[in-house]
Structure formats: structure tokens, C-alpha cells
Amino acid sequence: MKNSLIVLGWFGAGILVGRLSLLPEIPTLSNAALYVVYLLVLLVGVGIGGDAKSWQALKATNIKIVLIPLSIIVGTLAGVGLVSFLLPTIGLRDSLAVGAGFGYYSLSSVLISQARGETLGVVALLSNLIREIATLLLAPLLVSLFGKLAPIACGGATAMDSTLPVIIKSAGKEYAMVSLFSGIVISIAVPILITLILTA
Amino acid sequence: MVAVILFFAVGILLGHALRHRSKIIALADSLTMWTIYLLLFVLGLSVGVNRQILQHIGSLGFQAAVLAAAAIVGSVLASQLVRLALERPVDEE
Numbered sequence: 001m002k003n004s005l006i007v008l009g010w011f012g013a014g015i016l017v018g019r020l021s022l023l024p025e026i027p028t029l030s031n032a033a034l035y036v037v038y039l040l041v042l043l044v045g046v047g048i049g050g051d052a053k054s055w056q057a058l059k060a061t062n063i064k065i066v067l068i069p070l071s072i073i074v075g076t077l078a079g080v081g082l083v084s085f086l087l088p089t090i091g092l093r094d095s096l097a098v099g100a101g102f103g104y105y106s107l108s109s110v111l112i113s114q115a116r117g118e119t120l121g122v123v124a125l126l127s128n129l130i131r132e133i134a135t136l137l138l139a140p141l142l143v144s145l146f147g148k149l150a151p152i153a154c155g156g157a158t159a160m161d162s163t164l165p166v167i168i169k170s171a172g173k174e175y176a177m178v179s180l181f182s183g184i185v186i187s188i189a190v191p192i193l194i195t196l197i198l199t200a
Numbered sequence: 201m202v203a204v205i206l207f208f209a210v211g212i213l214l215g216h217a218l219r220h221r222s223k224i225i226a227l228a229d230s231l232t233m234w235t236i237y238l239l240l241f242v243l244g245l246s247v248g249v250n251r252q253i254l255q256h257i258g259s260l261g262f263q264a265a266v267l268a269a270a271a272i273v274g275s276v277l278a279s280q281l282v283r284l285a286l287e288r289p290v291d292e293e
Contacts, residue, residue: 003233010237014244021249033242036235038207043232045211050218050225064286071278079274080267087263089256098264099271110239115201118246119253119260125243126264131271146276153279154272188212195204 004132004162007106011125037114041191044107048188054160057181065178069185072153073193076102093197094120100193101128102156102186103135103163108194115198131156135163139170148172152179157190159183 048054080099084092094116101108105128113121135155142150148171155163160183167179218224247253253260 007236007240011240011244014241014246015248016244017241018245018248018250019254033239036239038203040232040235040239041204041208042211042214043228043235045208045213046215046218046225046228047211047232049212049215050221050228051215052219055216055219067282067285068279071282072275075274075276075278076271077274078278079270079272082274083266083270087266088259090263090267095267098267102271106236106240109243110236111204113243113246118243118250119256121243122247122253122257123260123264123267125240126261127267127271130265130268134268134272142276146280147283149279149283150276153275156271156275191208192205195201199201 004129008129034114037110040107040110044187044191048184051184053180054184057177057184065181066185068149068152068178069182069189072156072182072186073102073189075153076100076156090120090123094123097194097197098124098127100190100197101131102158102190103128103131104157104187104190105129105132107190111191111194112198115194132158132162135159136166139163139166143170148175149178152182155179155183157183157187160187 076099077096080095081092084090084095087095090098097112097116098108098120101112101124105125108128109121109125112124131154135151135158138154139151142154151163151167151170152159152175155167158164159167159179164176164179164183168176171179215225215228
């Protein structure tokens with residue numbers, strides 16, 4: 001959560017500097033930043049690949065548990081796909097891309113801005129941030145209404161880090177491994193699915 | 201854009217190869233954070249100078265919230281199906 005605030009602080013500072021036109025020339029995400037985006041996905045990959053906990057979680061699970069992140073991915077995309085037909089300015093493909101952030105708002109907003117422009121990037125940032133905050137706030141309610149997988153589903157990619165503590169608190173310690181595993185698989189899916197959705 | 205997937209895959213393999221070099225992984229993690237700060241600052245900049253976005257922020261925020269709600273409902277419902285599927289064999293034992 002502390003990290004989220006710092007990330008948002010930088011975003012807010014950017015808006016302020018841009019609004020006040022403090023910089024003579026405004027860099028955009030479209031050209032030079034592309035290489036920074038490549039660097040970011042490389043680094044995110046190193047972080048996931050180098051995380052000993054990740055590999056332990058992947059090894060410790062049986063095949064059935066793969067159904068959990070898989071269902072969360074399919075359910076998310078089905079949900080945003082259906083609702084996209086009700087939205088005034090965001091179409092099916094763009095809705096799927098935003099949904100494919102699965103709560104990972106920093107990475108998804110950057111990737112989507114790069115591919116589709118800042119407007120959809122901002123939608124991705126807000127939508128995925130809302131998903132994270134909703135998980136932090138609703139985890140206990142979700143457990144009592146829908147059972148212990150529900151906060152893990154709600155958390156999406158964030159179930160491996162930022163929302164893991166509230167998930168453990170509301171669903172119990174025995175769900176820590178499932179949450180970690182699900183979050184890792186979904187985090188790996190984020191850059192892959194966003195790229196496929198926006199280029200296919 | 202497809203290069204994104206390639207860089208990501210190379211990163212995962214690299215990280216896996218270096219997983220016992222905790223200093224390098226820690227360095228990569230803090231570099232990740234600073235790259236995110238930089239890119240979100242730049243995203244903020246382009247939002248700040250783009251009057252279109254700020255003018256429509258209400259509509260964009262509303263649509264973002266609808267998408268988040270749909271994502272949550274869809275994923276929670278789908279996880280219910282899996283829960284039922286996973287629980288059944290246990291019940292039969």
C-alpha cells in the first residue's frame with residue numbers, strides 16, 4: 001500500500017508538472033520511452049524469475065490448482081467483455097486489455113499507454129487501482145459471502161504481493177500458497193495477454 | 201509490441217538463472233520500482249498537458265470503475281465454479 005502511494009505520487013507529480021507546463025518540452029510515452037518499457041518488462045521478468053518464493057509456490061502445487069488462476073483470468077475477461085457493450089467510449093478490445101491488467105495497475109497502464117495512448121492508459125491505471133483497493137477493503141466480506149477463493153479472485157495479480165496480507169488475514173494462512181501461486185501466474189499473464197489483445 | 205513478450209520471457213529466464221544471486225535480484229527489484237516511477241511520471245505529464253483527458257476524467261473514471269466491478273464479479277463467479285469442482289471429489293471420499 002505504501003508502494004502504491006509512492007507510485008501514485010509520481011503520477012500526480014507528472015500531472016502537476018504537465019498542467020503547469022514546467023517543462024519546455026513534454027516527453028511522451030510514444031517514442032524514446034518504448035525502450036524504457038522494454039527495460040521494465042525485462043526487469044519485472046527478472047523479479048518474477050529470481051523470486052525463490054515464486055518457484056517454491058509453482059513447485060508445491062498440483063495441477064488442479066492451475067484451475068484457480070485460469071478461472072480468474074477467464075472470469076475477468078468475460079466480465080469486462082460483456083460490460084464493454086454498455087460503455088459509451090471504450091470498445092471490446094480496449095476493455096479486454098484494461099481487464100487483462102488484473103489489478104497490476106503500474107505495468108498495465110504503462111503497456112496500454114504505449115500501445116493505445118494515454119487516455120486508455122489512464123483508464124487502465126484507475127480501473128486496476130480500483131480492483132486493488134476493492135480487494136483490500138472487501139476481502140473479509142468476500143470470504144463470508146463467496147468463500148475463501150473469492151478474495152484471491154478479486155485480487156488477481158496483486159494476490160502475490162500487495163493484497164496477500166489481507167487475503168491471509170481473511171481467508172487464513174492455509175490459503176497463502178494458493179494466493180501466491182495464483183498471483184504469480186496471473187502476473188505472468190498480464191504483459192502477455194495485454195500484448196496479444198492489443199496486437200492480435 | 202510483440203517484443204514485450206520476448207523481453208519478458210528473457211527477463212524470467214535471466215532471473216531464474218540469477219535466483220541465488222540475491223544482490224542482483226534486489227538491484228533488479230529496486231530498478232523496477234524506479235522504472236515504474238519514471239514511466240508513471242511521464243504518463244502523468246502527458247495527462248497533464250492533455251486537456252481532453254482532464255475534461256473527460258469523470259466519464260473515464262466511471263468507465264474504469266464499471267470495468268473494475270465487472271472484472272471482480274466475473275472472476276469471483278468463475279472462482280466459485282472452480283471451488284465447486286475442486287470440492288466435489290473431497291465430498292465423495
